[in-house]
């Protein structure tokens with residue numbers, strides 16, 4: 001099961017099996033993403049960046065060191081933590097590249113101890129040294145109050161991010177617990193609810209020696225959905241070295257069984273493209289969508305999307321899943337009414353139908369998928385832009401080519417997500 005935990009954490013970065021990216025710094029020092037590799041003939045949507053060495057998060061690890069955890073257990077937890085965060089990730093914040101991960105450490109039993117605030121650890125060596133010197137023996141206390149540990153994590157995050165420090169970085173708290181105890185002021189639910197509602201992802205690992213159901217049930221309530229794990233197979237840690245995280249992910253954790261990738265998200269006002277619009281936990285892509293509800297010609301919409309976000313472009317529909325997703329985005333936006341109509345990033349240019357890409361990148365020829373309405377495409381000498389149009393009273397839309405300068409409609413924009421390949425300030 002520890003393998004699972006590691007995979008879960010790694011998934012924060014490894015939302016996909018894509019590694020074919022390179023990136024570079026533009027003149028202002030921000031990281032510019034390379035859009036995505038072009039696989040032969042088949043267009044695919046961008047996957048979340050998957051490079052652990054470019055993980056950018058603020059993390060607090062909370063470890064129960066009450067007697068119930070056992071010396072052996074706490075040592076294996078130490079190994080697990082460094083395996084997950086000590087494999088190339090830039091620890092600390094003293095790098096010219098803003099993509100780094102700060103890691104705070106809290107231990108707790110009857111009381112909590114802040115071992116490392118968010119600024120103490122500044123290298124992988126620091127991480128190893130601190131983790132193994134602190135997490136090698138348990139305390140001689142039987143009490144284990146989760147609320148104390150989670151509460152200390154909350155203050156580590158508050159103090160480490162005061163005055164807007166790294167406010168654009170996602171926060172993750174990982175709790176390793178051997179017991180679920182607490183009533184009244186030691187009830188862990190209020191503090192964990194507070195954290196989660198402020199946007200922190202809370203992951204729990206039950207150190208479960210004898211199938212303690214109340215522990216598992218309790219932690220499932222505390223954790224963010226899909227983020228509660230158990231440590232049944234604690235001795236698997238050693239095997240982790242050989243685990244090919246990415247390939248496991250691509251085969252095992254593709255939809256529907258996957259977690260929210262903390263380090264793959266969209267800016268405000270943008271909706272992350274996922275396998276199913278209505279299922280928050282469906283597989284997420286490294287793609288953000290935004291409906292623009294000011295009527296514009298196709299050509300104006302093309303330029304507007306490029307200006308709405310750096311490297312933005314009029315949205316693509318490489319397959320039916322993306323087509324359906326964009327339609328759900330429109331349906332869920334009260335500015336739209338039936339019949340639904342919006343421009344998409346397809347146009348007739350250079351003798352063929354081509355999809356928009358970030359400015360400066362070659363267009364992508366349409367490949368495979370199409371969903372023209374009956375009797376379309378019409379003569380494209382003058383009708384080179386494409387929009388989605390609800391064709392009948394059925395709640396579906398299909399493609400129609402239109403004059404790119406005269407037909408004003410709403411439109412859908414697209415941009416790459418913020419992830420290990422793309423830092424968003």
Ligand SMILES: *[C@@H]1O[C@H](CO)[C@@H](O)[C@H](O)[C@H]1NC(C)=O
Nearest residue numbers: 083087240241242243244245
């Ligand atoms: C460390 O990262 C490399 C490449 O990023 C990967 O091949 C290797 O399996 C990872 N090792 C562990 C223990 O996660």
Ligand SMILES: *[C@@H]1O[C@H](CO)[C@@H](O)[C@H](O)[C@H]1NC(C)=O
Nearest residue numbers: 271277278279280332333334
């Ligand atoms: C639909 O729109 C509402 C209101 O803007 C929003 O709160 C909700 O998250 C949207 N649904 C999805 C699945 O994005």
